[in-house]
Amino acid sequence: MVELQHIIPGCVIVLTGRADGDISSETVLHQKMKDYGKTLIVPRLMHGSERRVVTKHEMFQCDALITTDQAHALGIRVADCLPIVCSIKGKGLTVIHGGWRSLLQSIVPLTLADLCSTTMADPQDIFVWIGPSIQQCCNTMQSLPIQSHFPEWKPYVHEKKEQYSVSLQDAVLDQCRTFGIPEDHLYSDGGCTYHETESYYSYRRWKLERKMTTGAPHFGVVAWMEE
Ligand SMILES: [Zn+2]
Numbered sequence: 722m723v724e725l726q727h728i729i730p731g732c733v734i735v736l737t738g739r740a741d742g743d744i745s746s747e748t749v750l751h752q753k754m755k756d757y758g759k760t761l762i763v764p765r766l767m768h769g770s771e772r773r774v775v776t777k778h779e780m781f782q783c784d785a786l787i788t789t790d791q792a793h794a795l796g797i798r799v800a801d802c803l804p805i806v807c808s809i810k811g812k813g814l815t816v817i818h819g820g821w822r823s824l825l826q827s828i829v830p831l832t833l834a835d836l837c838s839t840t841m842a843d844p845q846d847i848f849v850w851i852g853p854s855i856q857q858c859c860n861t862m863q864s865l866p867i868q869s870h871f872p873e874w875k876p877y878v879h880e881k882k883e884q885y886s887v888s889l890q891d892a893v894l895d896q897c898r899t900f901g902i903p904e905d906h907l908y909s910d911g912g913c914t915y916h917e918t919e920s921y922y923s924y925r926r927w928k929l930e931r932k933m934t935t936g937a938p939h940f941g942v943v944a945w946m947e948e
Pocket of ligand 1: 856857858859860913914915916917
């Protein structure tokens with residue numbers, strides 16, 4: 722488990738890895754968060770663009786959570802999808818599950834707008850961290866990817882020797898820039914979940930290796946506001 726202090730201002734980010742085992746069972750993640758003295762909230766992911774502001778501990782079904790409460794730790798389970806943390810120092814925090822379906826449905830700009838309206842802050846105050854996820858090097862396909870059907874996504878679809886690739890991270894970074902977040906507030910980890918097999922779990926690799934006797938293993942990303 723890696724604790725990232727000050728990687729972006731205003732929050733602490735904790736990242737589990739292969740060494741921590743599969744955290745698909747949220748019980749494991751709750752156990753791990755106990756030491757930090759935080760109430761962990763993990764939504765049931767819907768692969769859409771639903772966002773929720775956390776006011777009390779309940780069961781959330783959405784792909785982005787927003788909080789203004791330092792007692793809340795927001796968590797998501799990932800294995801190739803982009804874990805995205807956006808922080809406004811002392812005011813608020815959001816954790817987004819950036820799967821390709823949610824990203825196509827503009828979950829990032831929608832959540833950023835929610836974060837600003839909830840905290841009464843400006844886009845210039847937001848800091849963004851994109852965690853380890855499947856990068857362009859491994860997000861490849863033989864047929865035209867779905868993103869190529871959307872004009873705003875075309876710049877992120879690349880073709881080389883009859884193989885296509887998509888950079889979801891570049892798309893998210895550009896969405897943040899368009900929203901008005903300053904360049905030096907954007908941080909992308911760059912770790913690739915697919916080929917850095919010793920550090921992370923990858924859903925695509927799990928599917929390829931057909932280890933389908935059990936559910937796909939995930940790692941966890943949890944963030945909370947710094948006190
Ligand atoms: Zn890769």
